Amino acid sequence: MKTRRDFIQQVALTAAAVPLLRLPAIAHPLREESQLRVAFMGLGGYANRVADAMKDCTKARITGAISGTPSKLSDWQQRFNIPAANCYNYENFDKIKDNPDIDVVYVTTPNGLHHSQVLRIAAAGKHVICEKPMALNAREGQEMVDACKKAGVQLLIGYRMHFEPKTLAINNMRNSGVFGKVKFFQGQCGFTIGDPTQWRLNKELAGGGSIMDIGIYAINGSRYMTGEDPIWVTAQEVKTDPVKFKPGVDETIMFEMGFPSGAVASCLSTYSMNYLDRFYLIGEKGFAELQPSTGYGPIKGRTHLGELTQPHKTHQTVQMDEMADIILRGKKPVIPVNGEEGVKDLKIIDAIYAAVKSGKKETLHLG
């Protein structure tokens, strides 16, 4: 890898030195041989997890970093062999547009920052991978989709489960009719959140509480497990610790959805329980269970036909290799991971919060 990486880096640097040869972002997409060159924006826990997982990537590698903390930048430079020239802070990262060594920026900052940051990345002509939720609400999300479209860059959402082998196996089985007509989906996602001072419990930065962080897995899962988009949602919120969970930061929300086929979903999102990470799909002819369904470790799955045996691969490794193929070579993923999908999830989140307030069934138009 070292030689190959050095070679590519050298080519890139050469390109940077010869502006006439430089291709605009819009023209990057269909490189056949090269790796996807990724800069991380926001060097927190999750960025570190993805970056570590990328050590095993064959199609993607880290070439840049953006952070407001100089010590984090120097740490990353060392750990991931990132040239100082490819490091930016939040004031100057628009200059990334002049850096041919970076294809895509992976945004792992707090939710509330995604919108403005993605607009700036798009304006810099770079592709974007944005962690979920892509924004605080669907309006912001749509603006991000529109901005990326206008700039001619791709916008992908960090849906790592969309590439997970057992999840994909169930998806394929459902498409082949193994479960018959889908009737019901259950998604239960949550954990007991720690440090009360973290940004995830700050309304301004997180945009909400558990739903934004972990409930979104059940929301998104309800769509890729059933293969449908919901048409209505109801929701009930319960708060047992109003000190830890300030106004606008949900602790526990149950929500239910209806789908065009008549299938229904019953979901749980919580920041105050452990022992739950389960997807359960019922069809007329069988069932599928994923438990754990979304954790970082190995996913376990079974259906009415038996245990699923697809070997575990680190989700983020597979995700980044697959996203390289999507961005560079136009590969179409089995389950879409584009910005439009992120907006759909946000429309559901908007409706869940609306349903909590109204106490009524909210109609969904995911388009």
Place this chain on the structure above:
Amino acid sequence: MKTRRDFIQQVALTAAAVPLLRLPAIAHPLREESQLRVAFMGLGGYANRVADAMKDCTKARITGAISGTPSKLSDWQQRFNIPAANCYNYENFDKIKDNPDIDVVYVTTPNGLHHSQVLRIAAAGKHVICEKPMALNAREGQEMVDACKKAGVQLLIGYRMHFEPKTLAINNMRNSGVFGKVKFFQGQCGFTIGDPTQWRLNKELAGGGSIMDIGIYAINGSRYMTGEDPIWVTAQEVKTDPVKFKPGVDETIMFEMGFPSGAVASCLSTYSMNYLDRFYLIGEKGFAELQPSTGYGPIKGRTHLGELTQPHKTHQTVQMDEMADIILRGKKPVIPVNGEEGVKDLKIIDAIYAAVKSGKKETLHLG
């Protein structure tokens, strides 16, 4: 058994022949040595199941039968060694008051008949075991409770799970604090119902649909698993087959409940899905799962501490032996099975149907 049964029967017949020795129903309760003598009302599938299970009972035996179908009565006379004198039809069963060979009538008729039948049994001075739901609504249920109280007879509801060993083990663990503070209960109950002409799909006889028949397990289970009574409920109905499921007969209902402690429940009741019979309890310190949780066969259970290993006993055998101790010897069951409990379940059912109609959260006052 034969000798003992014959002896007891002979004693009973002798008592019948000597009216002065006959004790009024109110005075039956504290017989120490004898078996509970049970007459079945409604000789359908479930009565047959209980009757068969009673072959292994040591504390209860079948001594009577009530049916509108003469052939069923003669069949039961033969199979369960019931004297012709202890067989009744729906016109003449009030005469049971003069039959000292019957302590209790187990009502397994369609739901819509329970109310008037139980009032008549109470008036005849006999104890009652009534299948669930005990009536079509809480008002009817309360009238039955009041009537039995006034008549000085006991009214028990056919809660077989309340005596199931793994269910009780979890109940005891919860009471001992093994799970810590309870946070969440999930109850998913249902099956694909067959014959569309059966009484369970007849609004007048069933009083509703899946909720009355199978959803009630999740309703009742939410109370004995959490150890609390809910204070609110929301519900969403979906009907995919309006031909099979006529107006007022629910096919699928999701419902959610809140409890005084802040615990919440998410439940599913359906007549159009298989692959579901699961209770899941989450506490701060652990979890409990029952799957299957309410089926007639062996219940499987596990907690964060491991698999539950209590051996399976046929539920109805245990139930009837335990109910003999409750009725005859004043035993207090771990989980109450009296009429008041049946009324609580009906109050929840009333509220679920109200919530489906209103689309709003309904407040519960279970008292």
